[in-house]
Amino acid sequence: MNLSFETREGILKHCSRRNAQALELQEPGGVGRRFLDGTQPSLEAQLCNLADEIAYNAHDVDDGVRSGLIGLEQLREVPLVATHMDAARREHPGLEGRRLLFETLRRLLSAQVYDVIDATRDALRQHRIEKVSDVRMSPLLVQFTPAMRDESLALKRFLFAQLYRHPQVESTTHRARCVVRELFEAYVTGAAELPSAAAESATPFRAVTDYVAGMTDRFAISEHRRITGRTVFEDHGRVSGG
Template identity: 60%
Template sequence: MTLAPYACDPARSRGRRYPEPAAPTRNPFQRDRDRVIHSTAFRRLVYKTQVFLNHEGDLFRTRLTHSLEVAQLGRSIARALGLHEDLVEAIALAHDLGHTPFGHAGQDALNACLHEDNGPAAQEPRGPDEPHGGFEHNLQSLRVVDELEARYPAFDGLNLCFETREGILKHCSRANAAWLETREPDGVGARFLRGASPSLEAQLANVADEIAYNAHDIDDGVRSGLLTLEQLEAVALFDEHRRAALSDHPTLRGRRLLYETIRRMLSAQVYDVIDATRQALREAGVQTLQDVRAHPPLLRFSAGMREASAALKRFLLNHLYRHPQVMETTGRARQVVADLYRVYCADPALLPPGSRREGLSLRRQVADYIAGMTDRFAIREHERLTGQRLFG
């Protein structure tokens, strides 16, 4: 693997929080990727929602299939830019480990519970080992790999490299960044306080995530019947490639036309990111990883593709994510999460013994436990504990 001078080099990694001997056949970033794949949290992603709930169909994206798609796109772009493919893949596979059941609906409900709780659990002081407040799924992903996975005899978490952990934490509130800084000076929270940028590998995983979910939510939206090809003709990015596909294959119809259009969209965005990033790196005169960290994000779309991608996002927001059928389902999902939170806080004995942790308030322990649930487990637990059946 030939690395660009501004790429992350595993031989110069900032290392792990707990020193370990080097592996004889794998570089540190390969090792991180393998640890993520073998983690319990990664396996749970197969039953966690992307847009449609897990029980709604076998062919819709889950967090697991989405993460694999992000990793594939990320590796392709990394290879072209001379970035470290194993690091991009490790970040991509781990980036959603902290997502709650029911996707963003579950995250919003859990965040609201932690902010608005007025019950007995809210009176407990915040422990030294828990974040400032609320629920951030990026921070939760970091908590999973740093604290919540219990697989090794000498430490909690997966003990990943700094560079992988930095990429997992793509967003963080200033309050939680300050909390991280007290626990790990000059660690993964420092850049949010200093206004610095992460590595290009971390930036790439973020962009690959956007490319993947935009394109594949179109596929799931059409498969569900909530979107039509006729509606999508209003989206310039989609329609451009639909017309090109029909020009080359005039008889294409239905799903084959959809697949060919999405394939061309993905390719166009990948090549656009490669070209725009190369240009940005040249214009910025970036030569080293330190240059990357000192400069605003450089891994990017061109201005035209950025606007086209934003228009696609707006379309999906208005026609898919806010579709009445999706909103009705996510409303019930929020109720499941909120009810579970109240039940566990009112009776902590209902929590399994393995979920209790020293240094955490009850409300944070409850949040960690719920965040780790799959969609179907949360639905079953809600029915068992409340007697309500909100999903068929």
């Protein structure tokens, strides 16, 4: 895809120094540069990064409750969630179950979004940001207030302990890794044939990597079953978990 520099820079969230050096050789002063000189990406990239984190956590709370891995009342262990659940119950005494969860998450998301707006406005004023180069040379500007940051970290710790490390999720993750690994091996060794369009990449390993990475959960499971003759997942739907 013919993406702009700013878009590509925003997509590249993490990069090791070694990979950044390789990118710098390919594109001097390009997207890898900031990982070598310690500067910040654009405000838009910073905002997308934090917005993704906010949405990811809310989605996982919903996923955890919907799957039965987390109980609705169990969420009250997280102060940030308990605050908004209590507020939802006070305002709507009849809310229970999914409706209570949706209203709690709606309030939680709003609180985090407005917190980011306030904290970022203060940071822009404090660091006297006037141009793009000011953004790059400043500390991270798009962020939570310290209080919200602590509460959001508590939510992430809860999800890690109660959802991402749940035995059922770990079992699903293990099986998903098995599917990806065996698909990769089958295509690399020639046990399965890549579509001609996918095989046009520079190297066989790159071609297989790109092809497998582009698969949906459903297609990967179906293709794995076709190639190996084994059923790793009974349901061909989305592989959830973390």
